[in-house]
Amino acid sequence: MKAPTDYAHLEDQFQARIDAEEKIEPKDWMPDKYRKTLIRQISQHAHSEIVGMLPEGNWITRAPSLRRKVALLAKVQDEAGHGLYLYGAAETLGAERDDLLDELHRGEAKYSSIFNYPTLSWADIGAIGWLVDGAAIMNQVPLCRCSYGPYARAMVRVCKEESFHQRQGYEIMLTLARGTEAQKKMAQDALNRWWWPSLMMFGPNDAESKHTAQSMAWKIKRFTNDELRQRFVDITAPQAEFLGLTIPDEHLKYNEETGHYGFGPIDWDEFWQVVSGEGPCNRQRLKARRRAHEEGQWVRDAALAHAEKRRQRQAAKNDQKVA
Amino acid sequence: MTLAEAKYQYLLRMGDNALILGHRLSEWCGHGPILEQDIAMTNIALDQVGQARSLLQYAAQLEGKGRTEDDLAYKRDVMEYRNVLLVEQPNEDFAYTIVRQFLFDAFNFLLHKSLVHSKDEHLKAIAEKSLKEITYHLRYSSEWMIRLGDGTAESHQKIQAALDDLFIYTGELLTPDAVDQAIFEAGIGPDLAALQPAYQTKIDEILQQATLQKPEVKYMQSGGKDGRMHTEYLGYILAELQFVQRAYPNMEW
Amino acid sequence: MSEKKNWPLWEIFIRSKNGLNHKHVGSLHAADAEMAIENARDVYTRRMEGVSIWVVESEHITASSPNQSESLFDPANDKVYRHPTFYNLPDEVKHM
Numbered sequence: 001m002k003a004p005t006d007y008a009h010l011e012d013q014f015q016a017r018i019d020a021e022e023k024i025e026p027k028d029w030m031p032d033k034y035r036k037t038l039i040r041q042i043s044q045h046a047h048s049e050i051v052g053m054l055p056e057g058n059w060i061t062r063a064p065s066l067r068r069k070v071a072l073l074a075k076v077q078d079e080a081g082h083g084l085y086l087y088g089a090a091e092t093l094g095a096e097r098d099d100l101l102d103e104l105h106r107g108e109a110k111y112s113s114i115f116n117y118p119t120l121s122w123a124d125i126g127a128i129g130w131l132v133d134g135a136a137i138m139n140q141v142p143l144c145r146c147s148y149g150p151y152a153r154a155m156v157r158v159c160k161e162e163s164f165h166q167r168q169g170y171e172i173m174l175t176l177a178r179g180t181e182a183q184k185k186m187a188q189d190a191l192n193r194w195w196w197p198s199l200m201m202f203g204p205n206d207a208e209s210k211h212t213a214q215s216m217a218w219k220i221k222r223f224t225n226d227e228l229r230q231r232f233v234d235i236t237a238p239q240a241e242f243l244g245l246t247i248p249d250e251h252l253k254y255n256e257e258t259g260h261y262g263f264g265p266i267d268w269d270e271f272w273q274v275v276s277g278e279g280p281c282n283r284q285r286l287k288a289r290r291r292a293h294e295e296g297q298w299v300r301d302a303a304l305a306h307a308e309k310r311r312q313r314q315a316a317k318n319d320q321k322v323a
Numbered sequence: 324m325t326l327a328e329a330k331y332q333y334l335l336r337m338g339d340n341a342l343i344l345g346h347r348l349s350e351w352c353g354h355g356p357i358l359e360q361d362i363a364m365t366n367i368a369l370d371q372v373g374q375a376r377s378l379l380q381y382a383a384q385l386e387g388k389g390r391t392e393d394d395l396a397y398k399r400d401v402m403e404y405r406n407v408l409l410v411e412q413p414n415e416d417f418a419y420t421i422v423r424q425f426l427f428d429a430f431n432f433l434l435h436k437s438l439v440h441s442k443d444e445h446l447k448a449i450a451e452k453s454l455k456e457i458t459y460h461l462r463y464s465s466e467w468m469i470r471l472g473d474g475t476a477e478s479h480q481k482i483q484a485a486l487d488d489l490f491i492y493t494g495e496l497l498t499p500d501a502v503d504q505a506i507f508e509a510g511i512g513p514d515l516a517a518l519q520p521a522y523q524t525k526i527d528e529i530l531q532q533a534t535l536q537k538p539e540v541k542y543m544q545s546g547g548k549d550g551r552m553h554t555e556y557l558g559y560i561l562a563e564l565q566f567v568q569r570a571y572p573n574m575e576w
Numbered sequence: 577m578s579e580k581k582n583w584p585l586w587e588i589f590i591r592s593k594n595g596l597n598h599k600h601v602g603s604l605h606a607a608d609a610e611m612a613i614e615n616a617r618d619v620y621t622r623r624m625e626g627v628s629i630w631v632v633e634s635e636h637i638t639a640s641s642p643n644q645s646e647s648l649f650d651p652a653n654d655k656v657y658r659h660p661t662f663y664n665l666p667d668e669v670k671h672m
Contacts, residue, residue, distance in 0.1 A: 028642045050358065057353035061346060061560075064567035064576035065393045066376050069349075070369060076352050077365040081619055084358050088603040091585060097605065098582045122567050122576070154602065161623070172576075180574055288354065296356025298481065299417045302474025303607035304581055309473060310608065357583065359604055359615040366618050463614065470607070 018219050023149040026092040034218055035093050037211065038148055041220065042090040043100045047111035049083035051104075051285050055119040056128060064122055071168050072125060078161050085154040092150045105290045107277060114197045116279030123176055123183075123190035129169015131191075131198040131236065137162055138232050139202065142222035151220075170239065177243040184244075191240065192248045199263070200271045202229040233261045329505035330443070331385050332405065333512065335395070336502075336548045338378030339406035342396060344427060345371030346560055347414060356417055363463065367424070370456040377449045397568040401557050408547040409492035411557045418471055418478070418485040425464035426489060429525045430496040430518075432461045437513030446511065465529050472533025479534065486530075487538045494543025497522055502549070584633055586612040588620055591628035598630050606631075 010029055017024065024030055053076050060076065063069035087097040103109040114132055119125065140162070143155040176187035203209055203225040215221035223231075237254070240247050251264030273279065348368035355361030379392040409427055414420045435457050438450035471482040499507070499515040506512040530537055546552025567576065583605040589598035601620050606612035612631040620626065640648055656662045665672060 025642070027639055050353075053353035053361075060349045060352055061563045062566050064397075066342075066372060066379075066396055068576060070372050070376070073349055073352065073365060073369050073372065077362055077369070077622075080353075080358055080361045080365070081622070084362070084604060084619055085602055087358070091603065096582070157602075175575060180571075182571055183574060292354040292356070295416065296360075298475065298477050299356035299360075299471070300583060300607075302478030303470050303611065304583065305478075306470040306474040307608035307611075357605065359606065359611075359619065363615065363618045366622070466610070466614075 015217075018147050018217075021219075022147075023152065024147050025149045033214075034220075037215060037218070037220060038151065039090055039093050039095045039100075041215075042086055042093075042151055043095065043103070044110050044112075046083045046086035046090060046100070047104050047109055048115065049079045049086060051111045051115045051289060052132075053079045053083075054285055054288055055115055055117070055281070056125060058119050059122065059125050062122070063125075068172070075129070075165050075168060078165070081161070082158045085157055086151075089148075089150040089154045101293060105286070105293060107286055110275065112201060113271065113274040113279060114194075114201050116274050116282045116285060117193065117197050118281050120193075121186050121190060123173070123186040124194070126169050126172030126176060126187065127190035127194040129165055129167075130173050130239070131169075131194050132201065133162060133165040133169055134236060135198050135201045135232050137166060138228050138235075142228075145219070145222060147219040173243055173245075177245060187243070188245050191245050195248050196266065196270075197274075199229055199233070199266055200274075202226070202232065204268070204271070230260055233263050237261045324501060324505060326505060326509055327385065329502045329509075330511065331382055332502045333506050334378050334382035334385065334446070335405040336407075338375050338382055338395070339404050340410050340427070340431075341371045341378060342375035343404070343406045343557070343560060344410040344423075345369075345375060346564060347410065347412075347423070348420070350414055351420065364420075367460050367463065370453075370460065374449070374453050374456070377452075381445055381449065393568075397565045401553050401561060402550060404553065404557060404561070405548055405550055406557075407492065407495050408544055408552075408554055409489065409496070411547070411554055411560060412489060412492065413556055415485070415488075416481060418481040419489065421464055421467045421471060422482060422485040422489050424460065425468050425529065426493050426526070427496075428457060428461040428464045429522055429529075430493075432457050433518045433521055433525075434513065437518070441512060442510040468529050468535070469533045472530070472535045482533070483535055486535055490538040491540055491542070491544045494540075495545035495548055498543075498545065500549055583607050584635070586616075586631045587634050587637060588612075588616045589630040589632070590616070590620055590626040592626055594627055598628065601625075603634060609633075 011031055014024075014030060014034075024034075056072065056076050056079075060069065060072055063072050087100065090100060091097060100109065104111070114135075119128070137159065140155055140159055144152055144159055146152045146155065173187055173190075176183040206212060206224045206226045209225055212221065212224055216224070233252075237247060237252060249264045251262060253262050254260075255262050274282070277283075345368045348364050348371065351364045352361065352368070355364055375396070376392050379395045383390045383392060383395055407427075409423060412419065412423055432454075435450045435454040438446060439454055441447040441450060468482065471478040473479070497515045497519050503512070503515050507514045527537065584607075585603050586606055586609075587603050588601050590601050591598045604612065604615050604619055606615050609631055613629050616629045616631055617626075621629070652658075
């Protein structure tokens with residue numbers, strides 16, 4: 001065991017490396033809290049990717065054209081891939097994917113609340129791509145410079161692949177917005193339902209966010225929730241205008257002085273309600289994940305059993321050769 | 324039946340097979356037994372919907388009525404679909420998915436190996452691209468047949484049960500009818516009957532490695548590819564597949 | 577830690593283009609080596625990122641320890657004579 005003084009010294013050295021923008025790698029010494037914070041954040045991120053497959057996956061079989069179908073399939077598949085990269089990054093910190101999944105299935109792990117809202121029309125697929133992926137990109141691009149090497153590298157890959165997702169969504173919205181009255185109505189309705197949950201994706205206000213300060217010091221996080229949220233609104237408001245759709249916020253207005261859009265108050269009661277498991281689809285989402293995992297058990301077992309049989313047969317063959 | 328009509332029917336069969344099987348596979352997206360397999364199955368689904376697009380585009384072009392791939396996919400009803408019964412069977416569990424895939428891939432592989440020599444240049448080009456994909460599909464489904472058959476007692480029982488249920492749908496794959504005959508005589512596609520031995524050899528080889536019993540079948544079910552009959556499942560597939568286009572007709576998406 | 581047996585973890589190395597080294601790209605789970613290669617193909621080369629794949633079970637990788645990094649890597653610091661710029665040659669000498 002290290003003496004306490006050594007420990008303080010190690011922490012100083014660690015912080016100095018972070019301050020010098022050095023990457024921390026799996027076998028490097030790191031404070032226990034840094035490790036835990038990362039495991040929590042990376043696993044939440046990974047869970048969000050795989051739970052996020054569900055609302056969109058809903059529409060794969062109903063996509064209105066074959067072109068849209070392959071695009072959506074590829075997009076949802078990417079999300080599975082992103083979940084996989086992220087679980088992989090968490091595994092470099094000693095957290096096994098299966099244990100992380102167990103936490104999710106027991107309802108103990110968090111994931112992005114946005115995926116607890118239902119996809120009710122085809123326009124929702126457009127809105128998710130445009131708004132939800134737009135918000136996600138805002139969050140994710142800074143993570144490519146995160147201090148933890150494997151997380152940063154996974155995020156580089158994720159961001160590279162995500163670049164088509166938002167365009168895919170916006171193109172759907174654009175087609176609807178230029179379509180018939182029924183289609184415009186569908187698009188506006190989707191925007192109405194996804195706008196506020198998208199703003200909530202950035203998390204609580206800075207004053208309420210308990211992890212922000214430490215995560216910024218460790219360069220796990222590079223911008224605060226409110227900074228990113230503001231940037232999102234600034235970028236998205238003109239995009240909505242281009243579509244000819246109305247953002248459902250009567251306070252939304254460009255402020256010449258600040259150069260930013262002002263926007264109305266977020267309903268944090270709703271946010272906390274959904275976070276605590278009482279959103280419109282929390283139960284269905286968890287149930288679907290749990291079922292997939294449980295029903296996959298015999299498949300995973302069979303593959304392992306077969307691999308073991310083959311190993312033994314090979315070993316027996318090798319023994320014969322020696323004899 | 325003119326050759327043009329036979330060709331159109333032939334392309335519909337191939338296109339519908341790819342589309343409906345791709346649809347079934349895509350139902351797994353987000354619900355696979357493990358993340359890696361979710362991604363693998365989605366890849367195959369993407370290949371198949373991609374193939375369906377090329378084939379239906381070509382079919383629509385041959386038809387010459389100004390229809391598109393989407394018109395063919397979204398505006399035909401059950402009795403106008405020409406896929407074999409096998410591909411519309413549901414994902415009762417992962418074993419059914421694998422058996423359905425394997426029984427179809429083994430056929431599809433042989434078919435495409437012939438089609439790369441087709442006298443129809445367009446179909447030949449589609450087949451050349453698809454053959455690479457199908458070669459991988461067959462490898463994937465064969466390996467899973469073996470894993471599940473020669474895995475645990477539970478997996479063995481499940482995959483045998485799926486095989487027993489689905490084998491009755493293999494008959495129509497390689498039983499030629501007038502369309503197949505016309506296509507063969509024109510040098511566009513293979514003599515399906517001649518592919519039978521190779522198909523059975525492949526099935527036997529994999530079943531043997533998987534320690535599975537080939538089901539004794541008295542009667543094969545058929546009717547999908549010639550449009551005489553479908554199973555009830557296809558109606559539900561189309562209800563989902565075509566929902567938006569049917570609820571909001573004549574719009575761009 | 578869980579009692580159940582899970583598919584082992586594999587490290588994936590991809591040769592992105594003919595003529596380049598294989599490079600570590602990440603990890604995934606698979607029951608056996610063949611499945612690991614196929615999974616790697618589906619997970620890490622969906623956008624034509626590779627022409628060849630290596631897979632190694634993670635537990636078979638031995639890594640150098642960061643504690644030894646000074647003794648392992650710093651000594652190379654002053655061995656400038658291993659680099660071509662250490663040697664002064666007149667400009668007139670070509671092709672060297």
